[in-house]
Amino acid sequence: QSVLTQPPSASGTPGQRVTISCSGSSSNIGSNTVNWYQQVPGTAPKLLIYSNDQRPSGVPDRFSGSRSDTSASLAISGLQSEDEADYYCAAWDDSLYGRLFGGGTKVTVL
């Protein structure tokens, strides 16, 4: 069971906005930056957001991240069919001395 909690699924129609939450604690999200990854089935994960709200070059600005206290969220605006994938949040945990990943959220475009 992941210490970072994400909803197992989320969905929306093309053009809609979808938000994915990631809940942690003071030893992980509360004290370290959060990254988000996108994984299309059968491929390796790809970095989507780093340092809570920064996008690597090449990532569309439809993707945005935020962090507040011990929670973080990823928003996808203007949802597109190619956004169908699994999304994972991640953060270092100072108590476990290890990297944590959320359980993943499967986004479906209806």
Place this chain on the structure above:
Amino acid sequence: EVQLVESGGGLVKPGGSLRLSCVASGFTFSSHGMNWVRQAPGKGLEWVASISGNSNYIYHRDSVRGRFTISRDNAKNSLSLQMNNLRAEDTALYFCVRTIGDFERLGVDYWGQGSLVTVSS
């Protein structure tokens, strides 16, 4: 272009050993921490181990500590994971993953394509 290429996976019996390797290119290897992250079939991502650029800081998850050992050779731009006393629950696709800079708390950025480890009798 950053490239991470894993090798060494395969089928092994419970209690057996396997050594995974990862060759890196396209960046200054010694300036980045490195990691192994695994994904069991149909499951989510699970961090396995991390090592700093100069190997001074090494971390393993509890369930593999004492059985797995992460190491690196900066002269060869390579990362390794020695896996001993393998269990069925270690069955997974193992990814070689780069740390952002050499500070674990910043997270990871580039991922290899993975090497499949299957533990079964």
